[in-house]
Amino acid sequence: MVKTASILRDLVAIPSVSSLSNVPVVNYALNFLQGWKIERHPYTDPAGTAKLNVVARTRPGIAGLALVCHTDTVPFDPDWKEAVNPKIRGGKLYGRGSCDVKGFLACVLSAASKIDPQELTTPLAVALTADEEIGCVGAKFLAKKKALRARHTIIGEPTGLAPVRAGKGYALAEIVVRGKEAHSAFPASGRSAIGDAARVILALERVSRKLASRRNRAFDPSYTTLNAGVIRGGSAKNIVPGECRITVEWRPIPGQDGGWAAELIREELAALREKDAGFAAELEVKRLDPAFAPSRDDALAGLLETLSGRRATTVAFGTEAAHLGTPGAETVVFGPGDMTVAHKSGEFVPIDELEECVTYLDAAIRNFCA
Numbered sequence: 193m194v195k196t197a198s199i200l201r202d203l204v205a206i207p208s209v210s211s212l213s214n215v216p217v218v219n220y221a222l223n224f225l226q227g228w229k230i231e232r233h234p235y236t237d238p239a240g241t242a243k244l245n246v247v248a249r250t251r252p253g254i255a256g257l258a259l260v261c262h263t264d265t266v267p268f269d270p271d272w273k274e275a276v277n278p279k280i281r282g283g284k285l286y287g288r289g290s291c292d293v294k295g296f297l298a299c300v301l302s303a304a305s306k307i308d309p310q311e312l313t314t315p316l317a318v319a320l321t322a323d324e325e326i327g328c329v330g331a332k333f334l335a336k337k338k339a340l341r342a343r344h345t346i347i348g349e350p351t352g353l354a355p356v357r358a359g360k361g362y363a364l365a366e367i368v369v370r371g372k373e374a375h376s377a378f379p380a381s382g383r384s385a386i387g388d389a390a391r392v393i394l395a396l397e398r399v400s401r402k403l404a405s406r407r408n409r410a411f412d413p414s415y416t417t418l419n420a421g422v423i424r425g426g427s428a429k430n431i432v433p434g435e436c437r438i439t440v441e442w443r444p445i446p447g448q449d450g451g452w453a454a455e456l457i458r459e460e461l462a463a464l465r466e467k468d469a470g471f472a473a474e475l476e477v478k479r480l481d482p483a484f485a486p487s488r489d490d491a492l493a494g495l496l497e498t499l500s501g502r503r504a505t506t507v508a509f510g511t512e513a514a515h516l517g518t519p520g521a522e523t524v525v526f527g528p529g530d531m532t533v534a535h536k537s538g539e540f541v542p543i544d545e546l547e548e549c550v551t552y553l554d555a556a557i558r559n560f561c562a
């Protein structure tokens with residue numbers, strides 16, 4: 193039997209930043225799923241790069257348990273030598289994706305390699321997705337094709353091995369503020385888009401306060417957060433700026449319409465226009481991913497709580513759970529590692545959490561598929 197840490201070492205050594213093809217990682221994983229029924233769902237991304245989603249099942253039909261894992265990682269600093277040259281130090285494995293989320297993938301492959309697919313009476317499914325880090329593209333692709341149906345689903349993400357039953361949604365938008373260019377010596381003949389953008393920023397603070405008035409105590413922070421993360425405007429020091437763009441994201445709590453923040457922003461923009469007819473700004477929503485609400489069934493979360501001794505919790509980050517969970521069935525986000533060390537240089541996963549995770553996956557497979 194191959195050790196989980198050495199599987200993870202192999203996985204980290206295969207670069208799979210979202211801009212690259214994920215086919216090499218998927219092909220590596222398929223070596224551990226011999227004798228399984230493999231369904232391939234390939235697509236080509238906008239840059240022309242081949243992407244591959246796979247749904248593997250031990251037998252046809254609705255899975256008793258599905259293990260879902262994305263195969264891409266966020267980019268890494270070229271100065272971080274261990275990014276694709278993984279190292280083990282002090283009981284931790286360092287490398288890009290070790291935590292998010294090749295650690296979980298290594299556990300899935302380790303657990304799967306111990307299984308004789310013929311032995312399980314209820315189907316076990318493993319789904320591998322592409323392009324999670326750039327907007328759950330592969331998961332949405334699979335969801336559209338209804339390629340995965342399961343009574344219980346584990347979506348792999350670093351949760352420190354605590355079962356997660358709910359997560360916030362994710363929305364991304366751009367506000368385009370239009371002014372009028374003019375020579376800066378004659379500002380009265382133009383209109384500063386940056387000046388108007390400043391009014392928009394203050395309006396966004398009012399929106400944030402309104403969003404914070406509705407709470408879901410299961411979350412920390414307990415409300416829909418909003419962030420104006422990027423602002424770009426103007427072209428030169430001596431030109432009155434003609435355009436300014438503000439990138440805004442918000443993370444809706446479950447039970448709240450994800451479009452509420454957009455409504456509030458549009459109301460504020462309309463009010464600014466009401467006060468000043470020259471004001472021109474528009475909101476364009478680019479992405480609105482639903483929140484992940486808790487399932488009624490909690491058999492899987494309960495099992496993972498008992499096994500791990502960790503209480504079920506919630507997360508503030510977006511996952512594939514909102515897309516790939518089977519409606520009416522149970523979905524849990526779960527995996528080794530801590531999300532706060534992911535997406536940065538020095539990302540790592542504790543080795544003992546890998547082995548712990550494999551034993552929980554073994555138990556879940558026996559419980560829902562044997």
Ligand SMILES: [Zn+2]
Pocket residue numbers: 262292293324348349350
């Ligand atoms: Zn992830």
